[in-house]
Every structure is written in C-alpha cells, then in structure tokens.
Amino acid sequence: MYPHEVAGLQYGGQLDLLRFFGVYASQVQAMCSVDGVCLPSSGPGNNSTSDEADKHQASLVHERRKRRMISNRESARRSRMRKQRHLDELRSQVVYLRATNRRLIDEINQVMEERDRILQENSWLREEASDLQKKLDDMQVKSTTSAAPRAPDEA
Secondary structure, eight states, X not given: OOHHHHTTOOOOSOOOHHHHHGGGHHHHHHHHHHHSOOOOOOSSSOHHHHHHHHXXXXXXXXXXXXXXXXXXHHHHHHHHHHHHHHHHHHHHHHHHHHHHHHHHHHHHHHHHHHHHHHHHHHHHHXXXXXXXXXXXXXXXXXXXXXXXXXXXXXX
C-alpha cells in the first residue's frame, strides 16, 4: 500500500483514544478530525473486547469497593460492640466500687463508735482507779495513825 492509499482509509469502529494515546488523546483526536484519517487501535481485539474488559474491570473495582464497605461496616459494628462491652464493664465496676465504699464507710463508722465507747470506758476506769487509789491511800494513812506503835510498858 502506498502513502496516498493510506490517506483514504477510514476506521469504522470507535477508537479508544484515551486508552491508546494516554494524555495525548485529545491532540490525536483533533488531528483525526482535521485530516479525516483515524488509525485503528493496536492490539489483537476490537473495541467491543476493550469495552468488555473495561466493564469487567469496573465490575471488579465495584465488587472490591462493595466488599471493603461491608468489611468496614462489620469492623465498625465490632468496634461499637467492644466499646459497649467496655462501658458495661465500667458501669458494673462503678456499682461494685460504690457498694464496697459504702460498706467500708459503715465499717469505719462502727470502728469509730467502738473507739469512742472504749475511750469513754477507759476514761471512766482511770477515774475509778484514781478514786480507789485515793481511798486506799486514805485507809493506809488511817491505819498507820491508828496503829501507832505503843510502848512496851503500856501493854
């Protein structure tokens, strides 16, 4: 085929310019419309195969996105469940600690009352011991004065 014959050829299918020429696709498309000559895409298949591949690729991307979204939702649900369990555990711990605190306060109050009672009894016993010691001292003084030594000739 000679160059002047190629100029008259036209490709009847839709050329996927972006896929074939990348970032230069818009420039190629402009040249194609000016010259009236468009080259077929390279590769073994035609555009329908390329469209099917694109659809398949889009389908795979969509499936991956869908699976990821489901996975993320499930992960978020598990995270919410863990958080709820943790909150429930903390609430039960608060209840337990408050009950323990009340019990310890009651025990402290009982011990303090017992301490006050013992201190009062101790004070009363000291007073009684002091009074008894005074009585004993008074009795010893009386007995020593009444039992004064007598002279042997008085007997």
